[in-house]
Amino acid sequence: MDREERVHLVSRNTEEVVTEDELSAIFAESETPTVYIGLAPTGEMHIGHFTTMRKLADFLNAGLTVKVLVADLHAHLDDEKSPFDLLDARTDYYQEAIEGMIDAAGADGSQIEFIRGRDFELERDYSLDLLRMAADTTISRVQRAGSEVVRQSDNPKLGGLIYPLMQTLDIPALDADIAYGGIDQRGIYMLSREILPEHGFETPICVFAPLLSGLSGGKMSASDESSKVNLTDAEDVVIDKITDAYCPQGEVEENGVLEYLRFLVFPILEERGEPFVIDRPEKYGGDIVYDDYDDLEADFVAEDLHPLDLKKATGAYISDIIDPIRERFAAQRDLLAAAYPEKYD
The missing domain is CATH 3.40.50.620 (HUPs)
Structure with missing residues (x-):
């Protein structure tokens, strides 16, 4: 190199x-x-x-x-x-x-x-x-x-x-x-x-x-559970948080969903050699495949990609990415309990 x-x-x-x-x-x-x-x-x-x-x-x-x-x-x-x-x-x-x-x-x-x-x-x-x-x-x-x-x-x-x-x-x-x-x-x-x-x-x-925006808009807050995805969040919790996230049609600023994709999901998919796939029924245009984040953002800004379709796919990918970490700590609850006894004891 x-x-x-x-x-x-x-x-x-x-x-x-x-x-x-x-x-x-x-x-x-x-x-x-x-x-x-x-x-x-x-x-x-x-x-x-x-x-x-x-x-x-x-x-x-x-x-x-x-x-x-x-x-x-x-x-x-x-x-x-x-x-x-x-x-x-x-x-x-x-x-x-x-x-x-x-x-x-x-x-x-x-x-x-x-x-x-x-x-x-x-x-x-x-x-x-x-x-x-x-x-x-x-x-x-x-x-x-x-x-x-x-x-x-x-x-x-x-x-x-x-x-x-x-x-x-x-x-x-x-x-x-x-x-x-x-x-x-x-x-x-x-x-x-x-x-x-x-x-x-x-x-x-x-x-x-960069510092990511919160899922509820504005700056991510460690004290606001709805503004972030925790590494130990269950799959349904991750999907619910992303589904409820601030993601207005065509807007990029303070859009945590897009930032998760740009700085986390797409780089990891690139490492794996995999595309980002959005599943859609045929009556809504069928599946969309993105190899590049910029193409996805361009479609979102042009309003050719609906926020709900984007959020559903993003939630699934993020849950998949954090799954090995989630499993790692599921087997080590004592480690979490020792570090944060007020929450895990």
């Missing part, structure tokens, strides 16, 4: 790459650059996470070394979103869920290196570098950087101010050339690009995934 193909694999279906020139250059310098993503083990993982994790299959296929940081300390520092006594259980759950998503996306989850925050973030050198960064970084600067990630208040806890600096320092601590995350992480990683060179580290390349 040549350099251009590798750059395409890394950058496709992303929101932004900072910068593509730097990405191309790193492939010229290194045969196996390292990309990392950090996830704080807080609430249960859902299809929004799956869309982000699916991208790791592209990274593996492009020949990158992939590291996943399960950022347990971050989960507690951000306004104690995870109680300290649940960190180990939630970390175990996140690792299992991520491996399941990677396998379901058609890649090999065993090729990914998992690291836990406490494995290195308590070391002497890390602490010293963190304190040096804290000494010359203002409160307003870190608040601005973490505004889309860390819980904000008029009287913030100190943990939320340390969080962006730790996320910045995680990049060189993990020997990562590329930092990957949702576009909501942009503020923190732009801070990283500014201050890491000031402390003798390399400027990281940043790759950002």
Whole structure:
């Protein structure tokens, strides 16, 4: 695979790459650059996470070394979103869920290196570098950087101010050339690009995934069950959620159904070498087969594809895609119960 193909694999279906020139250059310098993503083990993982994790299959296929940081300390520092006594259980759950998503996306989850925050973030050198960064970084600067990630208040806890600096320092601590995350992480990683060179580290390349709209319209909410598909939702629940989803005829903006298709379903079908098939009775035109998402979107915008037909097919495909993950956790209810006792005990 040549350099251009590798750059395409890394950058496709992303929101932004900072910068593509730097990405191309790193492939010229290194045969196996390292990309990392950090996830704080807080609430249960859902299809929004799956869309982000699916991208790791592209990274593996492009020949990158992939590291996943399960950022347990971050989960507690951000306004104690995870109680300290649940960190180990939630970390175990996140690792299992991520491996399941990677396998379901058609890649090999065993090729990914998992690291836990406490494995290195308590070391002497890390602490010293963190304190040096804290000494010359203002409160307003870190608040601005973490505004889309860390819980904000008029009287913030100190943990939320340390969080962006730790996320910045995680990049060189993990020997990562590329930092990957949702576009909501942009503020923190732009801070990283500014201050890491000031402390003798390399400027990281940043790759950002899009954030999906909620099924009820607007931003997806982890607290709104109707706005997302959970990885453990039963088939009938998935289909009901998609059937009830916001999907007005011809509209693309804030259309979670189309976003699920673009960023999750079609990339996985491409990996499998399969088309997207919409079953329709002959009196309504018969079945429609799509090999390309853009063709489907064009038909939807032109109102040649009815929302109900689209939603029925999408629900079935999404249920099929998450089925291996659903089965994985059906056999490990104790893992879910340990991580989220208030829901599964």
